Amino acid sequence: MKDIIDxxxxxxxxxxxxxxxxxxxNFFQSTKALMTEYGITWKQDFLLVxxxxxxxxxxxxxxxxxRSGFGALLLLFYWVPVxxxxxxxxxxxPEFRRVESIAFMKNFAITGGLLMVMANGSGKYSVKRxxxxxxxxxxxxxx
Numbered sequence: 001m002k003d004i005i006d007x008x009x010x011x012x013x014x015x016x017x018x019x020x021x022x023x024x025x026n027f028f029q030s031t032k033a034l035m036t037e038y039g040i041t042w043k044q045d046f047l048l049v050x051x052x053x054x055x056x057x058x059x060x061x062x063x064x065x066x067r068s069g070f071g072a073l074l075l076l077f078y079w080v081p082v083x084x085x086x087x088x089x090x091x092x093x094p095e096f097r098r099v100e101s102i103a104f105m106k107n108f109a110i111t112g113g114l115l116m117v118m119a120n121g122s123g124k125y126s127v128k129r130x131x132x133x134x135x136x137x138x139x140x141x142x143x
Contacts, residue, residue: 004125018059018060020055021056068118069118079107083104
C-alpha cells in the first residue's frame with residue numbers, strides 16, 4: 001500500500017508543476033506582466049525560460065521516479081522563492097491577508113511533500129526501480 005501511495009503522491013506533485021509549466025508557456029506574456037507586478041523585472045525572458053525548464057525537468061523526473069530527489073530539488077529552487085514573493089500575506093492589505101495566508105500555507109505543504117520525496121526516494125513504482133531490476137538477455141553469456 002505504501003508503494004501505491006508514494007506513486008500517487010509523486011504523480012500528483014509532478015502534475016502540479018507540469019501544469020504550471022504549461023500555463024507559463026501558454027500565457028507567456030501575461031506571466032511576464034505578473035512578474036512585473038511582483039517587482040521581478042531583471043531579465044524576465046531569461047528567468048521565465050529557466051523557470052519553465054526547471055518546472056518541466058523537475059516535473060518529469062518526479063513523475064517517472066528517476067532521480068526524483070534531484071527533480072524535487074529543482075522544483076524547490078523555484079517553489080520556495082515564489083511562495084515568499086507571491087504569497088507574502090504579511091505585506092498584504094487586511095482584506096487579502098486571509099486568502100494569501102492560506103495560499104502560503106498550501107505552498108508550504110507542497111514544499112513538505114517535495115522534501116519527503118527527497119528524503120524517501122521515488123518508491124517501488126518508478127523508472128529507477130525498473131532500470132535496477134531489468135536484465136538484458138544474453139549479457140552474461142560467455143563469448
